[in-house]
Amino acid sequence: MFRRRMTGGAILLSKCLLRRMQEERSSHLPLETGGFLLGLRRGLHIEITEATLEGPQDRSTRRSFERRDPGHAKLAVAAWEAGDGKVGLVGDWHSHPVGSPMPSAADRGAWLTLAQNLKSAAVGIILADSQAPGVFLSQPRRLVMRPFQLKLVEETRDELVYARRDQAPFLVG
Numbered sequence: 001m002f003r004r005r006m007t008g009g010a011i012l013l014s015k016c017l018l019r020r021m022q023e024e025r026s027s028h029l030p031l032e033t034g035g036f037l038l039g040l041r042r043g044l045h046i047e048i049t050e051a052t053l054e055g056p057q058d059r060s061t062r063r064s065f066e067r068r069d070p071g072h073a074k075l076a077v078a079a080w081e082a083g084d085g086k087v088g089l090v091g092d093w094h095s096h097p098v099g100s101p102m103p104s105a106a107d108r109g110a111w112l113t114l115a116q117n118l119k120s121a122a123v124g125i126i127l128a129d130s131q132a133p134g135v136f137l138s139q140p141r142r143l144v145m146r147p148f149q150l151k152l153v154e155e156t157r158d159e160l161v162y163a164r165r166d167q168a169p170f171l172v173g
Contacts, residue, residue, distance in 0.1 A: 009043070009044030009045050009046065009121070009137075009163070010044075010045050010046075010153070010161050010162065010163045011045070011046050011047075011048065011123055011135060011137070011150060011161070011162040011163070012045065012046070012047040012048065012159055012160075012161055013048045013125075013135075013159065013160045013161075013162065014048075014049075014158060014159050014160075015158055015159065015160060016158070017048065017049075017050070017051060018133065018160065020051070021051055021093060021125070021127060021133075022127055024053050024054070024095075025095035025127045028054065028060065028095065029097050030062055030097045030098075031060040031061060031062060031065075031097060032060045032061065032062070032063070032064060032065040032094055032095050032096065032097060033053075033054045033058075033060055033065055033094065033095050034054065034060075034065040034067065034092060034093050034094025034095060035051050035052035035053050035054065035067065035072055035092065035093060035094075036051065036052045036067070036072050036075075036076055036089055036091070036092050036093075037050075037051055037089070037090050037091040037092055037093055037123055037125065038050040038051070038052070038075070038076055038079045038087055038088065038089060038090060039087065039088075039090040040083075040086055040087055040090075041088070041090065041120065046090050046091075046121070046123055048090060048091070048123065049079075049087060050075075050079055050087075051093055052067075052071065052072040052075045052076070054069070055068075055069025055070075055071040055072065056069060057069035057070070057071075062097055064106070065094045065095070067092070076088070076089050089114075089118060090118075090122065090123050091111070091114065091122045091123030091124055091125070092110070092111070092114060092122070092123075092124060092125075093124070093125035093126070093127070094107075094125075094126060094127075095126070095127045095128065096126055096127070096128040096129075098128070098129060099128055099129065100128050100129070100130065100134070101126040101127060101128040101130060101132070101133055101134025102126070102134060103124065103126060103134070103136060103147065107124065107126070108138070108146060108147060110124075111124040111136065111138035111147050112138050112140075112147075114138070115138040115139055115140040116140045118140065119140055120140060121137055121138065121139055121140070122137070122138045122140075123135065123136070123137055124136040124137075124138060124147060132152070134149070135149070135150040135162045136148065136149055136150065137150055137164070148164050150162035150163055150164055151163065151164075
């Protein structure tokens with residue numbers, strides 16, 4: 001999967017899925033939008049395979065997005081069933097209509113709560129004015145609400161690989 005071996009976990013995101021999320025962001029401007037991230041956990045690594053999109057009962061403003069539509073949960077359950085229990089909720093994503101892809105205190109708190117509910121790391125992605133998304137990882141046992149910001153460490157034709165800034169990836173043989 002990776003040409004580099006990671007000293008810790010990595011997040012794998014397809015370029016096609018990222019483009020779809022960016023198009024969703026653009027179509028909802030000047031309001032925020034978002035959804036859940038679904039995927040596979042492979043040891044320390046997380047592969048994001050799907051993202052839910054805004055539903056009719058969700059609430060979005062210029063400064064917030066609330067997932068209220070039951071369609072998010074229905075899609076997550078359907079993915080879990082179709083994937084024989086291997087595909088599940090791995091995080092959430094949302095947009096910032098203006099500014100940077102840096103998380104607010106509310107974003108950090110929501111990711112920490114999600115990680116605690118999942119009893120596992122949760123990925124947070126923020127799409128903003130910049131082309132590059134903000135990709136973050138929250139741990140369920142962290143006492144501080146500060147998630148780790150991930151950086152792009154590898155790019156293939158179809159996929160992006162993100163890892164912690166303090167990791168030292170190295171090429172495999």
